[in-house]
Amino acid sequence: DIQMTQSPSSLSASVGDRVTITCRASQTIISYLNWYQQKPGKAPKLLIYAASTLQTGVPARFSGSGSGTDFTLTISSLQPEDFATYYCQQTYSYPLTFGQGTRVEIK
Amino acid sequence: QVQLVQSGAEVKKPGASVKVSCKASGYTFTGYFMHWVRQAPGQGLEWMGWSNPNSGATNYAQKFQGRVTMTRDTSINSAYMELSRLRSDDTAVYYCARGVGGYPDYWGQGTLVTVSS
Numbered sequence: 001d002i003q004m005t006q007s008p009s010s011l012s013a014s015v016g017d018r019v020t021i022t023c024r025a026s027q028t029i030i031s032y033l034n035w036y037q038q039k040p041g042k043a044p045k046l047l048i049y050a051a052s053t054l055q056t057g058v059p060a061r062f063s064g065s066g067s068g069t070d071f072t073l074t075i076s077s078l079q080p081e082d083f084a085t086y087y088c089q090q091t092y093s094y095p096l097t098f099g100q101g102t103r104v105e106i107k
Numbered sequence: 108q109v110q111l112v113q114s115g116a117e118v119k120k121p122g123a124s125v126k127v128s129c130k131a132s133g134y135t136f137t138g139y140f141m142h143w144v145r146q147a148p149g150q151g152l153e154w155m156g157w158s159n160p161n162s163g164a165t166n167y168a169q170k171f172q173g174r175v176t177m178t179r180d181t182s183i184n185s186a187y188m189e190l191s192r193l194r195s196d197d198t199a200v201y202y203c204a205r206g207v208g209g210y211p212d213y214w215g216q217g218t219l220v221t222v223s224s
Contacts, residue, residue, distance in 0.1 A: 034210050036152075043202055043214035044144075044152065055212070087152055091210045095168040096142075096154040 002026050002090050006099035012107040019075040021102045023088035028068050032092035035064055035073045038101075039084045047086075048073065078104070109133040111203050111215035118221045124191040127218045129203030136184040137161040140206030143177060143188045145199040146217075153199075157206055158186060193222045 003026035013019050023033065031051040036044035046055045048064035051071055061076045075082055083106055088099040114128040129141065143155040156167035158177035165177050176189045186203055201218045204211030 032209070043204075043217055044211075045214070046210075046212045049208070049210055049212075089152075089154075089210065094166060095170070096210075098152040098154070100151050 001095055002029060002093060002097050004088055004090055004097050004099040006086075006088055006102050008102060009100065010103040010105060012105045013078050014107045015078055015080055017078045017107075019078050019082075019104060021073045021086055021088075021104075023066075023071045023073070023099050025069045025071075025090055025092075029090045029092035031067050032090055033064075033066065033071045034089045034091060035062075036087045036089065037082075037084045038087065044087065075104075109205065109213040111205065111213060113201075113203060113215040113218045116219040116221070118223065119193050121194055121222055121224055123193050123222075124189060125193060125220050126187055126189040127201050127203075127220070129186045129188075129215050131184045131186070131205070134205070136179075137181055141177070141179070141186040142204045142206045142211045143175075144202045144204060144211065144214075146202070147196070147199040150199075155188070155201075160186060190220075193220075195222050198222045 005024045007022050033051045035048040038044045047058050052064045063074045065072050085101045085103045087101050110132045112130045117125050119125050137160045140157045142157045145153050158165045160179040174191050179186045198221050202214050204214040
């Protein structure tokens with residue numbers, strides 16, 4: 001199975017901050033990498049697919065980059081509604097696997 | 108708009124089975140795979156497998172092989188996930204999610220399954 005490792009596991013940030021979350025795969029996944037946002041008690045929401053393509057309706061302050069084994073999710077200016085847990089997911093091979101999550105908290 | 112509405116919470120005893128339903132609307136049900144993902148309390152996301160509503164084909168994570176069955180009823184645009192021989196560590200929220208291009212895009216609201224004696 002491909003292991004996905006996110007860093008940091010949690011972070012504290014202020015509204016307006018630029019936030020970067022990293023996801024590393026245990027082997028190459030080319031660009032088969034997605035990012036999800038999950039708020040407490042809610043289902044995950046797809047933000048970015050294929051490493052860098054913004055899902056329809058997702059604000060442009062979210063962006064994704066990377067290929068191979070190293071990927072990044074960036075929020076250019078953190079908004080109050082962005083405080084949540086973020087997960088990366090590889091869809092290169094089965095079983096599909098997720099990172100352990102990064103919790104973004106209010107500073 | 109795409110909607111996936113799941114069945115309600117369940118409480119089961121160890122060794123029993125549970126069947127969760129997922130009713131789709133707002134898109135062509137047979138045109139997209141259906142993934143199932145679970146999340147134990149306070150934990151991360153775990154992919155269980157997918158079913159193809161058009162053909163009935165399935166692909167299960169090896170961890171669940173022999174215990175999980177994913178089916179569908181195209182007449183009512185519904186997908187189902189049945190998990191048997193339940194254990195306490197199967198306590199989780201179970202999500203269905205529409206699959207496009209190999210990944211889940213729209214998700215159901217989740218169904219809490221509690222396994223307790």
